[in-house]
Amino acid sequence: MTAQDQRVRKLRRTSTAFVALVAAGAIGMSSAMAQTTIDRSKWSPDYVREIAGTLEVDTAKECAEVTPLDYEGKVTFWYVGPTEAEPDLHKQMDQEFWDAFKETYPNIELTVQNINYNQMLDKLRTASLGRAAPMLARMPILWGVEFAAKGFLQEMGPEDVGYTVDEFWPGAMKSVTWEGTTYGIPTNNETMALIWNSELFKEAGLDPESPPATWDQLVEYSNTIKQETGKSGYGLVARVNAGNTPFRFMPVMWAEGGGALDEAEDNPTYEDVYIGNAGSKKALQHAYDMYVRDKSVPVSALTNTQTENQDPFIAGQLAMVIAHPAEYATMLDRARKATGSDKEIAQKVVDNMRYGLIPEGDVRRSVVFGGSNIHMFKDDFVDGGEVDRQAALALVCFMTSPEWSTKLSWVISNPGNLRGFATKWNKERLDSIKFLDVATSMLPYGVPFPVIPESTEIMNIIVPGMLQNALTEKMTVDEALADADDKVKELRSGL
Template sequence: MTNMQDRVRRSGSPYRRQVVAYALAGLTTASLMSTTVYAQSVDLSQWSPEYIKSIAGTATYDTAADCGAVVPNDYAGKVSYWYTGPFEADPQIAHDQDKAFWEAFKVAYPNIQTDVQSITYNELLDKFRTALLGNAAPMVVRLQILGGVEFAAKGYLNPLKPEDVGYTTGDFWPGALKSVTWEGETYGIPTNNETMGFIWNAKIFADAGLDPESPPKTWDDVVTYSKTIHDKLGIAGYGLVAKQNAGNTPFRFMPQLWAYGGGALDETSAEPAYETVELNNDGSKAALQAAYDMYVRDQSVPTSALTNTQAENQAPFIAGQLAMMIAHPAEYAKMLDLASKATGADKATADAVVENMRYGLLPEGPARRAVVFGGSNIHVVKPEYVDGGAIDEQAVKALICMWTSPEWSTKLSWVGSNPGHLGGFKTEWMKERLDTIKFLDVTTSMLPNGIPFPVQPYAPEIMNIIVPDMLQNALTGTMSVEDAANDAAAKVEELMSGM
């Protein structure tokens, strides 16, 4: 699992996206006249693999100088920072970029001391919560996209908006900024954003008599394809993931739920109020029924889906025993890595799987095409909760300016994500990524379909506990599909009522 795995959101029908695009165009014009470091740079209304490729490498930036206009480069101070950096399982390029950032920061700001801790993805939230209780938090923290709102709601974070570090609001995805907005105030800046893609094995498709070069267009097609593959070849079709208490589950099930017209709350609407529960509407039930059909009726997905996370899908996929799954672009690198470690007959199988690996857009549903809008945001902690009781505002701004710049938000999300700063898509490094990371253009083109999880402090409980429980209740036959959906909706209502 990469550290980008569990992330969040954005909404939009094509019409709404157009409106957003025009609004952003307006913002672009406005920002061109602003005094901020960079101007709005990309046209979201044209977002497609071709457009992404066409703008890559068309702009250059001098990050140190640009951030120097926000915080003088000779500023002397200190900043402490927690984030999830590269770990052993990450590819070398991620380690190299991380190291290069800190070297570049030292060159740009030689007099700012840094106290940095890299904490694993699964530990960061708990450690940060604990540190806040003991007033021992860092000045700056980078959290998964869903993480910030909890701390903003509890009053732990200082307001922080792009303009504070020299950028404009239009430089970032609207959905990403929505994820750091609590009660009208912005509490962070997106560092990276990504969406997943649909992966399939073309050879298995061909063997099952399906078009090897075309992914299923709709979620109903996924159900049909999965059954066809299982019936004809005796292997699992779709890599359903339904583990309890696991962030992987909602990241793969919510796109299906949204596509059918369902939702946890009203997060799919243009202006969500997060006051109505939609887990038991017709769309949600249809999505749950589709999962039930695959798991119980057709038995065309792994039996182990109830205890599987995406990591457990990797082995059967590389062994040619699983045909379809949802994952990040980094999954291709993971498969290459697995294939390189295989030996004997396994090696030939694994190489064939890599050769036949295809990426496409997630399927559509009756309501929309949707994917979870994922990523991370950077936040500033209030002084009273920081170790030492004070923050060095200028040093904090310098670090955030550098980290969220077009250059570094691109480089630091090299393998598994995309730059939070839209200007990053125009950099030479984005071009290099597109040239070297297979299928990156496809997954990146899903970004406009991204829907953020509800921006509420209790969203983690809905997504990580209630939604997986709903799936498990239905798939194990503990409850009917109808009852499982109603039970989940009742739990969310109880949660929202403050019980």
């Protein structure tokens, strides 16, 4: 680290001490070591509303202390940005971010690539191997550790851009840490919630305002809805090689005491394999019961992602799904675009949409701690062979600031920087986005996927493969679990 870097760090530590304390206080924490430990009992929809709008920030001023505003340089950046299918507001915020950065740092030349989620990982892997990676990449939370383990990433943490570790969720920080070293900074974090159509609940004789409290109950509700209305109860997703599958199935495994490894435990070692245990079996049995025994979920679950569940949901043919806070905005968009009699049906579904906590299991309530992190590649692996670290840090600071980590995740996620929750922009979000507070209140139950390089294979291939083996009855539930258990153990043995 250069002397200048050290001076910057010292300056930033002093200047952010106050705001960090404010943030720590705002999120209901106190500790002599200034460690952020989220008070789960306080983090509720009411609490999230209470702190919103209590903090003023000046992003340009904060980032100027990391990289002078007149700095001349160049940054290359890849990210999974907004797609055409996403709400217009998200696209607008993304454009505003780039405009604001160019205005704040007019002499930093940007080369930005917005890459589709399904292509970005392969493209980054290939580019890194070919020494043509970008200087910076914002990656979904699951991906970074593989690049860190392979030695592609530079050491970089919140303190490098003037923030403190306390300003980020501990689970998010865990996802950017490999063998004790920090290789990135969280940009946004989100958890999903249970969404249901209260009208279908009513039609099935269920309390329209009370979602299932446990996974056992969800299986029963799903069956009741199918029996009483003929419509699908729960939007099971079991496609292989699609992130949607583990995001919806792992919470069930964790809730019932299972998991891939011990990732849901308070202090995971990632050494113990849980995929064959009783908790995992119970979770797989739930899926089997709904798909094979009760036939209460869509038959197309094996080829579906959540996108394919959106049509039956908006058509009133599917009662419950697990999805992001943005699902409401997506449904509103769909209802707006619908025509004729479809429009009436879609609007009725939107009016009857309800958000609630994801059900509990025998052991806990849990949800995947999702989001993205920003990482910096090493000189050896980037196009041109040199990273303009100062210019790159300017972009990292800007993107992970309370202001922009809030605005960039406006409808789709939550600020990675916890101070973002206390800004006026978060208050505006809460006032304008229905159910955001409910989805946000799932954050303390968030469990990150195992922070190991093999995580992608376990989550995207082995877990969905286990589901498909059981649901197609190619294997029994026990055989599917044993098969997955063998695969995870083999993978962890380094083969």
